[in-house]
Amino acid sequence: MTCQTFASLGDVMATIFGLNLFALSGQLLVGLINGSFYALLSLGLAIIFGLLKIINFAQGAMYMLGAFFAWMALNYMGINYWWALILVPIAIGLLAILMERFLVRPIANEDHLYSLLLTFGIALVLQGAFTHIYGSSGLPYQIPAELKGGTKLPFMYLPNYRAWIIVSSLVVCFSTWWVIEKTKLGAYLRAGTENPQLMQGFGINVPLITTLTFGFGVALAGFAGVLAAPVYSVSPDMGSNILIVVFAIVVIGGMGSIGGAILTGLMMGVVEGLTKFFYPEASTTVIFLFMVIVLLVKPAGLFGKEA
């Protein structure tokens, strides 16, 4: 459905700019692939903010950690990509649970600013430590043999790994959305954060739910990190490069809106992709420009509820 919408959007744009539709289709597809990364990362942030009201600035560092863990697993323990894809997010999730329990929870009742500063500090420490140990040039990580090569589409050469990125991240994104919005577990989660006292009165262990939610939200970043390792440079600054953009996406989508984060992530990937085609110099700025406009017109974000 979204794909069709984008394809017809492509048609319109092609007529408007008188450009080769093939070239544009390639750019749209590439935009969607990047968008699925944004969707994964902003989903994690939106869950953590939407349900726990914590602004997690360490999300980028956890994404970096995901890529590094995948590299370490392969080089120190011989664990291949597929196992890493499962084990690394679990490891990162556990790390996040410890972080929530011992660092974030003690300041949970303070102003949002405290958790923001704390997680920002954690991110700086992690990034600094990895730069110290592994240097800033990055480490090589190969595309798994099963996903090497590509398919020749009429309008572009689509590497198999990129196709895998879009499929796997969309599956993860939409199942997460489905669990939170459509299941009983999700209902507990939402209720527990809305009114913790009442839920505790019903015998629901709210602190446990909070911890697990934080762990899951961060694990999503770890998953994105493993997905990114074969295609982007595994380097300590990979997280800080992407984090600010992802925050802008969460703001555009509406702080805390789960579905909004996913759709906005995909949309911004496409917007950025088209900018890279028409005016590359603005490609790092366009999302922020979009954010400014959205904040002016609809301060709660595209999919956010008015406060």
Add this chain to the structure above:
Amino acid sequence: MKAMKKTLLAVAMTVAATTGVQAAGISDDVVKIGVLVDMGGVYADICGQGCVTAVEMAVEDFGGTVLGKPIEIVSADDQNKPDVGSAKVRQWIESEDVDVVTGLVASSVTGAATKVLTDAKKIALISTSASNAFTTKACSPYNVHWTYNVAALANGTVKPMVAAGKKKWFFITADYAFGHALEGIATKVIEESGGEVVGAVRAPFGTTDFSSYVLQAQASGADVVGLANAGGDFVNSLKTAAEFGLTETTDVAGLLVFTNNALALDPAIAAGMKATSGFYWDMDDQTREWSARFKARHGVIPSMGQAGQYSMTMHYLNAIKAAGTDESDAVMKKMKETKPDDFFARNATLRNDGRMVHDMLLVSIKDAASRASSDDIYNIEAVIPGDVAFNPMLPECDFK
């Protein structure tokens, strides 16, 4: 009375020292070398702590003293920010008696630092910056630019490719001063050699995903896609080019490749790619001997910037010894009079504009099968004589 005499003597000595009454000899009784580098950012590996290590090695090999006075090293992180770098340099000169500033990596920082240094008549020994401005439009009698510059990269890598029939070029360029300079000078070389530039995209610094640019390069019908970028941008763009099959149909030329970047790339992707380098550790016994010592201390093989850093520091200390003073003008004169000659500087001269002209290497990245060790990454394809590689001296920069 005696105490007062002593005090007066002390005051007189202090005044003499601070006003630089001594025309010859070592000012402040110490030669202080300031090493300004990026310690934790994108350029930390190509110079960074490794450049500090190279300076330490040079000082130790020199004997730790010059003209009977100790040699001291201080270092600082410029964070790749020109304001941070120039503030540090000012502080060093004004309140810490630093005699010379070296390291100098990001061209923007070097631009700011050399201005401060020239105003104070202090020498800048530039190891790893790429821009050729420091010996052309921003030249100064106190600048020394050692390892390489954008002109050498373009002449070294681009010229032979155009001559071999790769006439149509497309550039993926880093959208800041260095990338523009590199693309500009490479374009000039291409056009002079009878080739043409069919298109270019300017990718912002730190772009994560290059697939959009790679698709545009693919659609351009170019014979060669030139990557006018560095560090992480270079690694990311090349990885993406390989993934999208660009490297199979088109030549991809990395215009600025450090050994650190080559080590970060899967040989399957990078094999066969040509690059120009000021130094390679595995060239002969001399380079291997020094590089082994460096690796033992630093853990990684030296980049061209780090090797140049040692060579340049040594040349500076030798010039102080020969001149009998650390006074900047006298030292510069001596440095230019004496031909640098060591494991790094081959067939070298330090021109009057401060450009150190030496043999450059055209290298290609080895495939996995022909690597004898993990550090065995380059084949040396050709030696490019210095006068072919570097830009000629401008008359207005001929500081005698």
